[in-house]
Amino acid sequence: MEFSIYDFSTLTNSIHEGLSNSFSPTWVMIIEMSLVGLAFLGLFAVLGVTLVYAERKVSAVIQQRMGPMRVGKWGLLQTIADVIKLVLKEPLMNRQADKLLFGIAPFIIIIASFLAVAAVPFAKGLHALDFDIGILYVSAVSSIGVIGILLAGWSSNNKYSLIGAMRSGAQIVSYELSVGLSLLTIVVLSGSLQFSEIIESQANGWWIFKGHIPAFIAFVVFLIAGTAETNRGPFDLAEAESELTAGFHTEYSGIKFAFFFLAEFANMFIICAIGATVFLGGWMPLHIGDLAGFNAIMDFIPPIVWFGMKVTFLIFLMMWFRWTFPRLRIDQLLKLEWKYLLPINLVNILLMAFIGLMGWHF
Amino acid sequence: MSNSELTEIIKNLSPDAEIEENHQFLIATIPAPQARKALETLRKGENTKFDYLFCLTGVDYPEHIEVVYHLKSTDLEHEMVLKARIDDRVKPEIDTVADIWRTAEFHEREAYDFYGINFKDHPDLRRILLEDDWEGWPMRKDYEDPINMIEY
Amino acid sequence: METLDHSEEITALESQEYFINMGPQHPSTHGVLRLVLTLDGEIIRKVEPHLGFIHRSIEKMCEKDAYTQIVHLTDRMDYLSCHMNNEAVCLAVEQGLEVEIPDRVKVIRTLISELTRISSHTLWWGVMGMDLGAITTFLYGFRDREMITDIFEETCGARLTMNYNVPGGLMDDIHPNFQNRVKAFLEHFKKKLPEYDKLLSNNVIFQERTKGIGILSKEDAISYGVTGPAGRASGFSCDVRKKHPYSAYDQVDFKEILDETGDCYARYKVRIQEMWESMNIIEQLIDNIPEGDFKAPTKAVIKLPKGEYYQRVETARGEFGVYIISDGKKSPYRLKFRSPGFSNLSALDHMARGSKIADMVAIMSTLDLVIPDIDR
Secondary structure, three states: OOOOOOOOHHHHHHHHHHHHHHOOHHHHHHHHHHHHHHHHHHHHHHHHHHHHHHHHHHHHHHOOOOOOOOOOHHHOOHHHHHHHHHHHOOOOOOOOOOHHHHHHHHHHHHHHHHHHHOOOOOEOOEOOOOOOOHHHHHHHHHOOHHHHHHHHHHHOOOHHHHHHHHHHHHHHHHHHHHHHHHHHHHHHHHOOOOHHHHHHOOOOOOHHHHOHHHHHHHHHHHHHHHHHHOOOOOOOOOOOHHHHOOHHHOOOOHHHHHHHHHHHHHHHHHHHHHHHHHHOOOOOOOOOOOOHHHHHHHHHOOHHHHHHHHHHHHHHHHHHHHHHOOOOOHHHHHHHHHHHHHHHHHHHHHHHHHHHHHOOOO | OOHHHHHHHHHHHOOOOEEEEOOOOEEEEEEHHHHHHHHHHHHHOOOOOOOEEEEEEEEEOOOOEEEEEEEEOOOOOOEEEEEEEEOOOOOOEEEOOOOOOOOHHHHHHHHHHHHOOEEEOOOOOOOOOOOOOOOOOOOOOOOOOOOOOOOO | OOOOOOOOOOOOOOOOOEEEEEOOOOOOOOOOOEEEEEEEOOEEEEEEEEOOOOOOOHHHHHOOOOHHHHHHHHHOOOHHHHHHHHHHHHHHHHHHHOOOOOHHHHHHHHHHHHHHHHHHHHHHHHHHHHHOOOOHHHHHHHHHHHHHHHHHHHHHOOOOOOOOEEOOEEOOOOOOOHHHHHHHHHHHHHHHHHHHHHHHHOOHHHHHHHOOOOOOOHHHHHHHOOOHHHHHOOOOOOOHHHHOOOOOOOOOOOOOOOOOOOOHHHHHHHHHHHHHHHHHHHHHHHOOOOOOOOEOOOOOOOOOOOEEEEEEEEOOOOEEEEEEEEOOOOOOOEEEEEOHHHHHHHOHHHHHOOOEHHHHHHHHHHHOOOHHHHHO
16 A cells, blocks of 8 residues: 555555455445545544644633643643543433434534535545535535524523524524635636635645735635634624523533534634635645745645644634634624625625736736 | 701601701601602702612611611712601501612612511512512511521 | 513514523623513513522621621622721721721721722623623733732731721731732732733724613612712712722822713723722822721720711722611611612613613623622
């Protein structure tokens, strides 16, 4: 089996060929799917644990304290201990809750995250699904999550949950537009909805640099709307701890609560990964035009590391938002979207189309 | 406005008023049925303008119950204490002042809660600090609770 | 529960008001306060506070206790301005005994009062930010408050419920380190207070969330008896330190902070400026603590002469009154605490009507309610 850190397609191809030699095509497909599923399960577990730990440490730095320090070296095992606690906890349910909906709500949310993460290109050749309508697919499946939130709020038979769910519904439906439109701004330049092609089109420079000011505006809008999509502070109205105790997941405990928790962090990762792919070149190293020497040095850093660095940077930005801003009110939240972000976005697309038409971008 | 002028006004409002003056306030004690009208006049009068009721207290005496109103005028910067004397200890009744000073709404509920003083026409006269099903008026001197009260 | 009003015209979708129980356990009531909200969607139609979850019948207990014992109970009411509560009782008793209090005591009491005010306001600031979703402020507020509680610990051994006052003076003299530590704190806090503005006051979201929210007019403030920073933000000049100076407040030069707007942002700003003013008072006094006794001689068993005594002080939340009716015995015949939170809370319904649930949280935190103070 060949393996190269710079191009995973050799690895995936050799697995595929190996399997094809011993199994029929149907079985090959089933086995490959299971492998991919297992890989993503593992990824989610690792993501959840590391992101929770990262959030704790980032918030600790911002708040001038140390964060978890007791379990393991620098509290590294703290999140693992928390996972064990959550898994072992009794899953309580409100007696008047709608049992079926209450049970499936967390699964819908986590399934939506799984569907979305399938389209994320992690490195060259490390890509589960490479649709030609990748961006459309991601924005479609990521909005399935809101159904889970609405169901959770509705079925809990708790007014706080219901208010949280309604807020979340209004919020995600609105901000979905801005996320989609800001991504479309770049699609205008790249001319493709396929993630691999968008990345290839950034081989001589990332779109955020090549697309002049409109690309940067689109990036900022994407960050704001993306933060709102993931229900994170300052847009965490659905949870709004000081107003609604815990919003839509007030009544959840144990493993089901852990699913909501995991989905929040997974969604954060997905939004950041999409943002990194479309605006910051995904796994593509930093290239500047035809500077061959510089580009070669940058190429020396493996694509997966580039991807990781960009995503980490964006995740850090989102955590920074959360721990420094106060929360918006629901009417201000909707006003921000419909009166500011959406018009800015529409004008921005026109501007970008004009730039694309005239060929002014690099 | 000086205390002597205030005394004059109160004498006019209620001929039965007993006026005394201590080191702090002018204290007028009047019968409960006349209290509401006197307080309303003191609040609305151009030269009294007692617009700030800073304390409302119920007091239980062996023979009667009193409601003590500490009044202040924020404009004219004078203060006085008006005591309404309720002679009926079994079913004490007095007119509410919650519509004159909004703060009285809570303070009267507290006086009702502790002393059982019935403030007539109060918008929402319920127990405020104790449970709704509490029996008796605990701040009265003859209240007995063998479980929670320790005699020493 | 009252019956719902269905008289409104029924359109395509019928809308109905519903109730929500905010509390007794809720993150932003800061204690066990239960608010029954009548809501129309997210808009608040009515707020009905249910109090008394931690009522400890302090007034009834006082009727059995000696005056020296009563002082200890007042700590447990408004625990964030415990020193001022103690002081109120002590001043009332001293008023009755007609003892001459040494100047040293007056100045130290004023100093500790102002430090308590700063510590209460820093905690309020942190919690206010947290209520609006900026959790970080909470820890910044506590960081600065910690320095003050350390000073208190060194002075009298306790950090929260201090009991530093006794009728006639103070429990003990200040620690020799006191002046240095207070000066160090002032130096530290002067740098940190502008940081508060940077972090929260000048934040666009914060201003949007607080400006024009929960407006209380001056007339309403007076009528509801809303005092303290909340009352002064509505233009109600009610600073007891100015109007009826006690302790050493007549020796210092300070401003009464007033604002006209009466919204949440005004209440916020008044408190921030009050911290500056408190620092100003401390600066004037810290180097001028007169020499002398820390306590005027009093009898072991204090018996107040027959009569009544009213003493008010300015706590961090507003005007705190102690009304003692004495019949000449060793414990009062009747003792009433006029707690500022109780009156401030009564205005909540008036202020919150028509705003959203999120505003409700902002209004509550700018009223700065301390539940034991309300329930007593």
